[in-house]
Amino acid sequence: MSEEDGLISAYRLDGRGSGEPLATWEKLPADADKKGLWVHMKRGVEPAAAWLRDASGLRPLIQEALAAEETRPRCLAIDNGILLNLRGVNLNPGSEPEDMVSIRLWLEKDRIVSSRTRRLTAIEDIRQALEAGRGPEDTGAFVVMLAERLTARMDPVIDALQDQLDELEETVVVALGRELRTALAELRRETIMLRRYIAPQREALRQLSAEAPDWLTPRRRDRLREISDRVTRYMEDLDVIRERASVINDEVANRLAERTDQKMYLLSLVTLVFLPLTVISGMLGMNVGGVPGGEAPWAFFATCALFMAVAAVEIWLLRRMKWWN
Secondary structure, eight states, rough: OTTTTTTTEEEEEEESSOOOEEOOOHHHHHHOTTTTEEEEEETTTTTHHHHHHTTOOOOOOHHHHHHHHOOOOOOEETTEEEEEEEEEEOOOOOOOTTOOOEEEEEEEEEEEEEEEOOOOOOHHHHHHHHHHHOSSSSHHHHHHHHHHHHHHHHHHHHHHHHHHHHHHHHHHHHHOOHHHHHHHHHHHHHHHHHHHHHEEEEEEEHHHHHHHOOOOOOOHHHHHHHHHHHHHHHHHHHHHHHHHHHHHHEEEEEEEEHHHHHHHHHHHHHHHHHHHHHHHHHHHOSTTTTTTSSSSSHHHHHHHHHHHHHHHHHHHHHTTSSSSS
């Protein structure tokens, strides 16, 4: 099994939590002998596409859905099976969690066919569980375990967003700057993207529990509803994060506007003080005859004293009128 030939993994589930690995496409059973079969393939690889087309026995509509490049979470009942698309947070090295990884599934009572492009940690968990003898016994257990693993990995990502938001709230109290606004904008972007992807996943899980195929027992349908409720809570948490981020953003904008207003107010007061002085200096600087003190050696010092007196009177008046605190 390798990603180069498109067969990531294949197992024959034994109904007791374990599975027999099937290493190559040639070892996969024929469509008539599909009981307990799980085939997990890489989308877009020719051997995988050839198996889907020639040996899977699936309808063309299902083949196209499993090979689709872009998908959003959905659940569609076809004949006696379920076409299910889900997404999980991207925990691959160097990736952003909000860049979610999708998995496409065809679920029948006796067979599971799944495809993906990028590695999904939840699938790795199921493979390890099968090798340890604690994996899914059948299709119903498989889909419940997958939904649980996908949902559980959303929790630390949302907690990290909440912690980051708490740090930003503390930062607002002591400092304002471009770095803060950039971090706040990035957090809001991540929150919006996560919510946009999680919302249809909730609906897909609800629809799956409502479709109630015969291989999905009432107990497992209840577990799917619980998982759907957890996803709903995550969406509510994301809504709270987004609202808190909006409040912080408004606070940052208000404080920046207040700081700007204070600077403009101070500049206006300085301009108000110097405006009469500018008028006086302009009059004394006219190049015409009759300017007082033009020939007196003490005139410069007298003019400076006059300017200082005028400025002092203006400041006194501004303080008296409480324009200058």
